[in-house]
Amino acid sequence: MSKFFLVFKTQLLAVANSGRNMRKNRKQKATTLTGYVLMWLLMMALAAVYEFIYGAAFAAGGVMDAFPALIVFVASLLTLLSSISYTKSLIFCSKDYDMLFALPIRGSVVVAAKIATLYVLDLIVTMAILLPCGVIYGYFAAPSLMFYVRYYTLALFVPMVPILVAAAISALVSLAASRFRHAKVVGTIFSVALFFVFMLGLMSVTESSEEEIATQFSGIAETLTALYPPLRWFMDGVLGDFLMYLLFAGVSALAFAVIVFLFGRFYGKIHGIFSARAHRARYKLSAATGGTTTALVKKDIRRLLSSPGLMLNQLSGLIMLVVFMIIFLAGGDAFGAETAEQGEQIADIFGVLFPYLFAMCASMASLTCASISLEGKNFWLLRSLPVSARTVLSAKLRVHEVICFPVIVVCGAVTAVLTKASIVDTALLVLLPLLYSYNAGALGLLLNLKRYNFDWTNEVMVAKNSMPVMVVMFSGMLTSLFPGILVMVLYMMADVSTAISGGIMTLLALAVSVGLTVLLRKKGERMFEQIEA
Structure with a gap:
């Protein structure tokens, strides 16, 4: 015992x-x-x-x-x-x-x-x-x-x-x-x-x-x-x-x-x-034909695709986004409306909330929260490559963008077309979730540079239970749901246009994106160089 x-x-x-x-x-x-x-x-x-x-x-x-x-x-x-x-x-x-x-x-x-x-x-x-x-x-x-x-x-x-x-x-x-x-x-x-x-x-x-x-x-x-x-x-x-x-x-x-x-x-x-x-399977090491960043991106994507646990834990937000879109667009009576007027009111409310619900799902999918830790004991190999810290970090963030951004754009565009959204609402459906997704990727990378773990024996545990993962997930939920509720209340009680409230939220999210990018390039690169391999 x-x-x-x-x-x-x-x-x-x-x-x-x-x-x-x-x-x-x-x-x-x-x-x-x-x-x-x-x-x-x-x-x-x-x-x-x-x-x-x-x-x-x-x-x-x-x-x-x-x-x-x-x-x-x-x-x-x-x-x-x-x-x-x-x-x-x-x-x-x-x-x-x-x-x-x-x-x-x-x-x-x-x-x-x-x-x-x-x-x-x-x-x-x-x-x-x-x-x-x-x-x-x-x-x-x-x-x-x-x-x-x-x-x-x-x-x-x-x-x-x-x-x-x-x-x-x-x-x-x-x-x-x-x-x-x-x-x-x-x-x-x-x-x-x-x-x-x-x-x-x-x-x-x-x-x-x-x-x-x-x-x-x-x-x-x-x-x-x-x-x-x-x-x-x-x-x-x-x-x-x-x-x-x-x-x-x-x-x-x-x-x-x-x-x-x-x-x-x-x-x-x-x-x-x-x-x-x-x-x-044969292990092949071939020269990259698309540049250093492309080679690093392909390496991380192959690792993600080869692990069901990593894929499931890091992309759960995107899966929820697709499912939510399907459920809403499946039928008008799915929301329990007893009359056509009630159905229109409910659809109107969800139309206001859509950009923020999409942003919540997008911010819950961050492929960078464990990207540094997943290098494990081989991190010294990454450090020994003749590439700058900015190139490595850009590749990590690029993986997040390559996988998440297309799903967000397609879901936003399909929803906008099928709901006959206005140009402003269409822009919000696409831009706001994209900004939230970028912020989740940049924040996750910064946090993982601060709280890394190379001593793991199970890669899924790193992607599932680490502090960066939890902080990014819950911060994304809170910063999308509360503004969404506030925008809905202003729309229903004070008749504030979604173009105004949505524009303000988009500008705030853009400001956060700029701030995180500056931090990543200044402080993040220095943190990468200081990591003890």
Whole structure:
């Protein structure tokens, strides 16, 4: 058991590690930890607002008992998707394999520690979703005190079964994709498609009225429990069925044990198979024909396309942007309007909010937040190239622009054409999200130059859990949603033209872009030169 906790502690520290530049004093570590806690609290607050809207709808429809099932199902799906994205790199292709197996520790202990690390990371996100769910259910349903005891103890077991399924899917997809010539690209496409389908289904539900939501999920709850039987056990368990309570906890714990046994028993062989497949392709080093910047851009794009976890985590905002556009343009009655006049009013409101919703999604996709850290132990090779710091940083930012900008322009243009937007509204739909996206890229690069981490063993953890990623994501959400709400209020209450308010916001975003560019060229280049490789 002591060996398990030793490996488990090492894995957690590797995930939480912020790099050598953050090991200098306790004050910096305390600041980083405080930042993580504040981000988690903000995530929980956003989930609480979202869940309260659904809770009110379920209470109005008299199907409040189905509400926890829906939230648990969503939490399980999020766990499944996030676990798929980094199970392979954490377990099957871990970079610390040789180091761990040089120690006198059994493979099952190593796997158990890695799965426990994965469980803790997923539990942090799961509890941010499930903690407010229990409070909201209590507010509307007024259950007994024992409900909270049963609910929050069972919530600890929620991530276990999805982790088992994610590990199986990750292994099967990787093995199946390896039969193709571009195996990593195929695996990446599958992961992105799975996330896209999930977001499409989830966001399509948010466009319904309260009555429609309640009516839909009174029946869909039964469908969900049929598709995912542990949901029924969870629902019955928290409502007082002790046998179902034990069944859910027991099956969840058994799922953890199955992963540890199977992967621990054959860990060496499994890792050997995946490592062999990963290195079987020929490695070619060819001279760049398009210039130094182009060569660096191609290198980073190839790395992004070869990792489903990186693609899924760094492009989730763009996927949300495409899904949101599809949902809004799919039909006029999707917003729960009872009359044509109400439909026009709702469409008018969304027309005002569109540039800011698009900007929010665009700012949540930053490919630069971990671009420096992802160089890892090979950063010294990048530093040894006969190129300036400005060229390297420009290439990092160019990758962000090449991938994000076309999606933003196409979504904005399609929305403008189909909604018959004016020239001013069309300009806002395109320019504002582009500026927010550029700001996210420039800010992410600056933050990563300040908070880099070259000691990672799992590249997805760097792209998922680092402070630059969280700061850019939440700052983008806050600086787009609040102005959007303010513009909508001014438009509805004071009849302020969207051309005026939107023009002011565009100028402010442009000023921020200029400021970030100046910082990147002056301070960013100096920070790059001072990094200890």
